[in-house]
Amino acid sequence: MGKPEKKGRALTTVVASNPTNIETLLRVENLDILFGTAKQHVVAVDGVSFKINTGETLAIVGESGCGKTVTSLSIMGLIPCPPGIIDNGSIQFNGKDLLHLKMEEMRKVRGNDIAMIFQEPMTSLNPVLTVGLQMSEAMMAHKGISRKEARKRAIEMLKLVQIPEPEKRMEQYPHQLSGGMRQRVMIGTALSCEPKILIADEPTTALDVTVQAQILDLMNDIKAKLDTSILFITHDLGVVAEIADRVLVMYAGRTIEEALVTELYENPIHPYTEGLLRAIPRLDQYLSADNSVKEALKQMPGIVPSIYKKIEGCSFAPRCPYARKQCGQERPVMKEVVPGHRAACWKPEW
């Protein structure tokens, strides 16, 4: 038996969504989130603004501690207060400011309109409930449907997330499932109430790469089928390239760049984004170039600033190869540099 011909890699060009029917679903504006007391605190999220459009996948990418999780928890109304303080800003959804909703109203939004999944599914799955029970309870609570109906729908959801033998899985407990299966159950549960936005916080970070690829395919598949918008949070620029339509880059609590995915990778404006893209080892250099020489990675000097220090100018200035005096003194705000491509950096103005 001979080895089958090697299949070519199926490549597709990413096409920007049709700009005529874009509608903004959620708009975050000037969000500041602190931890501590009004007097003594750290700034975890510092003036963050962005929007999520219908049917798109927006990725937020950044290194650990830059404020990705805190940002997404604030949309869900899940910032623990205290010690969290939402100091400023608004989160507009469906004509309402989520930051000013009553607890009861927010709970409805959480179940019906916006759902969230996490890196470790065990944190949100109830270990003593079978898969079937936890899925149907969620639907009974939020959709007010009967147990029988909820069960039927739970099985449908398990099929949607491509779990083999869904009837059998319904009777199993979370610990009896593999990591990949658990993440599928989480996605199925989150989608069972047909949310308009699915927030996924590092959903594949704890998974092995072959399982990660399955979950990314599943999420792309579901987005196309259900027309759900996805807010995808990750630290991995490889994953972003695989899943995002649009990307928001965060650094030390601030947003520093925003663009459509192809544009961001081809034409990074902010020196931090540029540095990150050069600092990652990449396989495509072996795959494309005929005569690829292994280049040393361009390392970024220094480390992320401590959030205990107040930053006057650009938070990246101490590590930036282009920094001038202005950078250490004045804070650059997000500005459109190229149509649809925004960055918080003084350099384009010099």
Add this chain to the structure above:
Amino acid sequence: MVGKDTMTKTNGSIIQVSGLKKYFPIGRTLLGKPKNFAHAVDDVSFTIKQGETLGLVGESGSGKTTIGRLLVRLEKPTAGSMLFEGKDISLLKKRELKPFRGGIQMVFQDPYSSLNPRMKAGDLVSEPFIIYRKGNRVEIKEKVEKLFDAVGLRKEQIDRYSHEFSGGQRQRIGIARALALNPRLIIADEPVSALDVSVQAQVLNLLAELQDEFDLSFLFIAHDISVVAHVSHRIAVMYLGKLMEVAETKELIRHPRHPYTESLMNAVPIPNPKLRRDKHDVPQGDIPSPINPPSGCRFRTRCPHAFDRCAKEIPLLREIESKHAVACHLFDKEMEDA
């Protein structure tokens, strides 16, 4: 340094591993016998040449860390031999191991848990000299300063506690400590997996510099094939306790021959949206348990090409081309014809 005879005997290899096995007992019967075994490492053979970096890649639970721990003899092998500079260290007793301990050193994944936070950075790096009684206080101090310099830490940091350092700096302390006794082989077990991307590059570049400076050989272990490819001359791909494919880096990435390597390559996210795939061509399902691994080829339960022979016979790792070894029955015919 290596003597001339060992040089000829070892054929330029720093380490030659052959038939290495590690079965961990799982559970006990009433009579105290193990109920089962986890076949963590099952008949693995490879060599690393002087000055070479061999990358070991595979998903979690494939046995990578166990191989590393066997090589530094933190674990005792169930079977097999490990010739370090020509001498078999697989059966040595604790006392007999001492002269070899300096020669092979391990750098661990988690710089947070592998260093005692209550020790000063300088003490962590001088500890190996004290344990192995190498030099007096003045000499040790001098050596520690040199090591700090080599790994890019400042002398003033010698008196700081390890918890005051960032992740990348802690990994530097770990590396300085590993370098203390002039090792010839370094086992780096996921040395950058816990670090942020911008810091990963700093540590990877440092390891490359040290390799030249100190004439080191590396076994570089990681689950991320992009990282492994970047630092390794050759790559060994592992799955459920066995090596599936071994080849030079460029060859392996461009022409993966084992179906498992192919699926790894199809799965790895590529930071280039223009190369986005509609669907990843990866095996469905999860990695089976090493307690009752599949018969025959370990990958057959997920392999898209599996046929009857795959369940019956364990495919042996063998060269199908010069310097390119694969363990897969798809190549049996090719081999017989040749």
